[in-house]
Amino acid sequence: MSYIYGANGAGKSYFCKIIRQIQSIILLSPILASGNTQLIDSLPLKELSSEIPTFRFSKAYEDSPTLFGISLMHKSVSYTYEFSIKNGIIISERLQKKFRRTETILERVSPSYLDISLKSELSSFLPNISVVKEDVLCLSMAAFLNNSLANELVSAIREIKVLNMATIKAGFNISEEAFSRDRIVKYLKVLQKADPTMDDLEVSFKDKKVERQKFSQDDFENREVIRETAKLSIESSHKIFLNGEVVDYVKMPFLQTESSGTIKLFIILPHLFEILETGGTLVLDEIENGLHPILVKELISLFNNQKTNPNNSQLICTSHDLTLIEDGVRRDQVWIICKNDMGVSSIKRVSKLLSMRGKVNLKQKYIEGAFGKIPQNFFKQ
Template sequence: MIVRFSVQNFRSIKERMEISFKKTGLKGMPTNYFEGPSKTSLLKTAVLYGPNASGKSTFLKAFKALEYLVLSSAGFKPDQAIPPYEPHLLDTAFREQPVEFRIEFFGGDHIKYELELAFLEKEIVREEMYYYPNGVQSLLYQRVQDKDIKFGDGFRGAKKTIERLLLPNQLFISKAAENNVESLLPAYRFFGQGMMVFPFLNENHESNLTRLYARRLAEEGESGFSRKLNALICALDTGILAVSAKEVDEKSFKFPDHMPEDLKKKIKDDFKYDIRTAHPLFENNKIKGKELFDVEEESTGTKSLLVIGGIILDSLEAGRVLVVDEFEKNLHPSITNYLIGLFHNPLTNPKNAQLIFATHDITQLASGEFRRDQIWFTEKNEFGATELYACSEIKGVRSENPLDKWYASGKLGATPIINDVDFLIEMQENVPEETE
């Protein structure tokens, strides 16, 4: 579970911007937060609003960048560029400065960890990890460019061996986990098992996830996940009676003669199952039976619901942190509101999964689903840099205020300013004069 996350000098974000899941002193809506380890009250959801290109997606991409570095940097080759190095380019003082991430979270061992790192295009400048075994901060390791790594008393496992193997562009936590360093595994596993990050869901992502859930429906037909996914899809007014998966006939695969056999096998395995939806079949206005459809015949909204429903159930079942951008696309606002509410309901979220997402759907501000410390806004300042602030930080805003109307009117900031004077002038330049 996440406590806070901050980003500096990454894409549109210049100065350090932080989002916090720590509950503020605001009262009300007790099901929207929970008591985590060490009696830390944490919020279950956070939503980001702001105009296009204001930095909402950038902030969510920072989660993905950090996840990628922790899980993958051990495999970087010598002199390989670090892909997430994308410094802020609209200020010359920042163009060659390090990108910085900092995250505070609880691992699967219920101990709080802090990981902070700064990196350039091809090297890690700083990497520090602390933990709180008894509620008191204690160093695990500290790595500073061109210096020996400093280890704390709580670090157990190989030190000098990993330090000698470590390349400048690799994270120590990534290399240490590769070598099974026990004291860092709970923190490492958080990034692989405790988070699910989807900074954007395009058709390719949705196709991959559809195949994943097709396999799970086919191979885990009686599992809790399959039953819950069926119940969720059928409950949300889709007209669907059941969702299942059918094995694809191997004869339907057509490959070029020169394609390697191992590649053919992989494709057959990836596309082994197709999802089927069952709809009621009527005769004389009475249900006679059911008709099966391929999921591709369903509406765009139903296909999106299948994907986001699966992602949400995955996070709820495991108590994961779900990070996703604009998951409400193609969904009715009432369905979006219901899916968000699954995180706030103790019955559907007993493991305290957390959700952070970005949206343009202001109807959610009118639903009364969020506390003010769960609502965040992004906007660009006059220098083209992202600024981030919580609704609870705005003076004069109360829970009873019509936040959707205030936001739409610009009273809360973070709305687009449209200056179309030059555009209208251009549009009129070639308009022919009227003749009598």
């Protein structure tokens, strides 16, 4: 469980967007390698291939490539993957693994595949290295051609779910399995904290559409890009009381009668429980948006409870709500993003900023500016 704080405009949402951008470039690489211009120009892939802007507040960065990086644990081994890109061209790429010692197993120092070196588990991809073009990632192509480690790492990165509570919509990337009877029972336990009269839910999919587009006209394996959209029809059942006793039930259209906060709570629950059941990672921007603080803490408690989170799923959330870190939160779980006078954002863990030992009121220290007054103290080394 990690909490990310920072002032408005400090870069919290961009932290989330960067993860999405990394996923997009990884997804796009095999499609670019296919040379299918029709597919590349189609939506949503056209958006993924848009030019990556450089840092706008410094002349020094106008002609510099943009560097992306991500670290993750996989099978008790730490991996750090990074690549730089400029005008759609991959300038460099590196993958390092750390288990007792650090080893670089992918090193790319130019757009050409001739300047790529592979070691260890990635060595088996060497006979196919020529498929790596100047605008595609080597790791993506190794995964595409079934190198085991590359496939596992690419899958782990792509499966990170990144959502914004301010813009999430009902039915977004949700399958019918998300509303099985078992799941509905789990959702109800949370929703009843917002609306204690709620007794049951019935969910059905309406106006379901599936769009298919061939990956390539001469593709031997006949691969397709499949996009699915659907509208949800939700009916909630509520208790009717007489003298404090339940005497009947009434069904109501959920999306028309419930509060916006309860609806938003319902929309996020399938995503949360999918992560909890699979042991994945959810990055949630503005976790408190539209929700009462008690409900936000209820969502967080799902990840902090071994019973509801048996697979050690991870939640990373951005927030302005300091009550979330009042009690029982370690300082290494809290991150601060600040922007200096030149528009440069930096993120640091509170455990690196706060040297004092013993129990500390993180909320109060944040308000007092102990983690760096923006921008002067934060950027002192």
